[in-house]
Amino acid sequence: MTVTAPDLRFGADGLAPAIVQDVADGTVLMLGWMDAEALDATIATGDVHFHSRSRDTLWRKGETSGNFLRLVDIATDCDADALLVTAEPTGPTGHRGTRTCVESSPAGSEGRVAFDGEGDPTARQGFATLETLWTTISARATDRPAGSYTAALLNGGVDATARKVAEEATEVVMAAKDDAAAESNAADRTATQHALAGEVGDLVYHALVLLAERGVPPSLVLDELRARAR
Numbered sequence: 001m002t003v004t005a006p007d008l009r010f011g012a013d014g015l016a017p018a019i020v021q022d023v024a025d026g027t028v029l030m031l032g033w034m035d036a037e038a039l040d041a042t043i044a045t046g047d048v049h050f051h052s053r054s055r056d057t058l059w060r061k062g063e064t065s066g067n068f069l070r071l072v073d074i075a076t077d078c079d080a081d082a083l084l085v086t087a088e089p090t091g092p093t094g095h096r097g098t099r100t101c102v103e104s105s106p107a108g109s110e111g112r113v114a115f116d117g118e119g120d121p122t123a124r125q126g127f128a129t130l131e132t133l134w135t136t137i138s139a140r141a142t143d144r145p146a147g148s149y150t151a152a153l154l155n156g157g158v159d160a161t162a163r164k165v166a167e168e169a170t171e172v173v174m175a176a177k178d179d180a181a182a183e184s185n186a187a188d189r190t191a192t193q194h195a196l197a198g199e200v201g202d203l204v205y206h207a208l209v210l211l212a213e214r215g216v217p218p219s220l221v222l223d224e225l226r227a228r229a230r
Helices: 036-045 128-143 149-155 157-184 190-214 218-229
Strands: 016-022 028-034 049-052 057-060 069-076 083-089
Touching (some): 028 036, 028 083, 036 057, 036 069, 128 149, 128 190, 149 190, 157 190
Parallel strands (some): 016 083
Antiparallel strands (some): 049 057, 069 083
16 A cells, blocks of 8 residues: 655644554554654655654654554645544554553553553454444445345344344353353363354344444444443
8 A cells, every 4th residue: 555645734843743543443542743754754664753852853653662653544634734644553652551642551550551462451452343344234224235134134123133132142141151161171262262252243243233223323332331431
C-alpha cells in the first residue's frame, strides 16, 4: 500500500498536531507534533516520525525503546490543520511502558502493560472486527438479500432471532463445562478452548442480529457498560 502526503496547513511554528490511532481497534495511542520533515520521513520510511519540540529535532518513535509505530494510513482533519495517523504499534507506546500515552497503568503492574502476551487480559483484542460485522448485519437488515442466513433470521422476527440467542447461550455453557472438565483432568485444552471461542462467536453474532431486528444500535450497549464502569 502506498501512502501519499496529505495537503496540510502547518501552524506559524511550522508544526501540526498528529493523533496516532491503533489500526487494530482505533485506540488513541498518543499525540505528537509533525513538521514537513517529520511528515516526509514518516511516509518515506513507513515508520512514524515526529518533531521533538524540547530538542527541536526530528525523531523516530521507538528509536530508543524499540517500540516503533508502523504507518498504515495518514489523513488530515476537516480543517487540514491536524493529522490522524493510523499505525500498527510494535510494542507499548507510552514511555512508562503502557499501551498508550493516555491510559493509566493497572494496579500492580509497576508501570508495565503486557502488549501481545498470549492470554494476557491487557493485550489488545481486535474489537474493530465487531464494527465490520455490525456493518454487514446492518446491510443485510436493509437489503434482505435472498439466500442470506442473516436476512432469513431477521425475516423471522424477534421470535426467531431471540430463540437463536437462547440456543447459542446454552451451547456456550456446554462448551465452557467441557473446557472445565479438560482442565480438571489436566488434559490438552486446545480443542475445548477453540470450541468455546467458536460458541461465544456464534452467541455474539446472534446477539447482534437480535439488536438489528429490534433496531437497537450496539452503541447503546456500550453506553450501558461505560455507565456501569463509572
